[in-house]
Amino acid sequence: MKTVSAAIGTQLYKTEIQAKNHIITADEPESVGGQNLGLTPTELLESSLAACSAMTIRMYANRKEWDLQQVIVNVGFKRNITTQTVTFKKEIELIGNLDDEQRQKLLQMGSKCPIEKMITGEIVVESALK
Template sequence: MNKIKATIGAQKYKTEIQAKNHIITADEPVEVGGQDLGFTPTELLESSLAACTAMTIRMYADRKAWDLQEAQVNVSFKRNIKTHLVTFKKQIELIGNLTSEQREKLLEIGKKCPIEKIIKGEVAVASKLI
């Protein structure tokens, strides 16, 4: 089951995350006791949505042979403490020679990325000690 493996040692809160032969570092900011050596877990979540959206837009534009030179996706989220509602905010900038119809279609396609579908769906997490 080792699709993603996170390992933390004695060093607060530096965590190495491995997927296949790729390793990234996660950490917490200095103000909460970390060393700011990598993305926070929240930033990793936001990054997943941003990357997935950008890739989905790129794939569709390539399939249609549209002149998309670059897509920039900025993501943040806020959690309402009272209602527990989490709201993600995506800002998408499309650079290239695109019609307004193409731009709207790429916005629509970006909403269909697999990570957005996961976030919007019912999610369960099953944890066990091994």
Template sequence: MKTSVATIGKQKYKTEIQAGNHIVIADEPEDVGGGNLGFTPTELLESSLASCTAMTLRMYADRKGWDLEKVEIKVGFKRNMATGEVTFMKEIQLFGNLQPEERERLLEMGSKCPIEKMITGTISVTSYLK
């Protein structure tokens, strides 16, 4: 099992996240007591969905030989505090010389990225102390 490790010290909210050989910083905005040194946890989740979708579309277009020059994915979400329901919104912008049917197929393929499958499936979290 691959793991990501988040480490926080005494510097309020600044968290170092390591996955393999890569490190990113997460933090909270200054207005809630953080140092605004990196992505918020929510931004990391949105970024995971956006980047996975973009990569999925790039892979598919490359495999089909389509003229996809660039993909831009914007992700936001709404949370209903009463029901706990969360809705992610993905705005997909495709650049290149694409036929209408290619654009529609890419829109469809965007929902097949592994992160979207993960967050729309059944999720459970198990926590334990070491």
């Protein structure tokens, strides 16, 4: 079942994440005991949404042969501890020769990325010891 694996040793919070032949490092900031050697788990989640939205917008613009030169997606989120509600905020910058109708359609397409569909749907996490 292995798609992505994460391994941590005794070095506080430094975690190596492997997917296929790619390895990235996750860590926590020094302020909470990490060494700031990589993205935090929260930043990894935000980056997944940002990257997926940007790629989906790019794919759609390419199919339509629109003059989209660059997509910049900024993502942040707020979590309400009391209600356990998480609100993601996406700011999408579209650079290119696009009219208002094209820009609105690309904004809509950004919300159709697979990651956004996952995090806005019902999520079940099943854990088991190996």
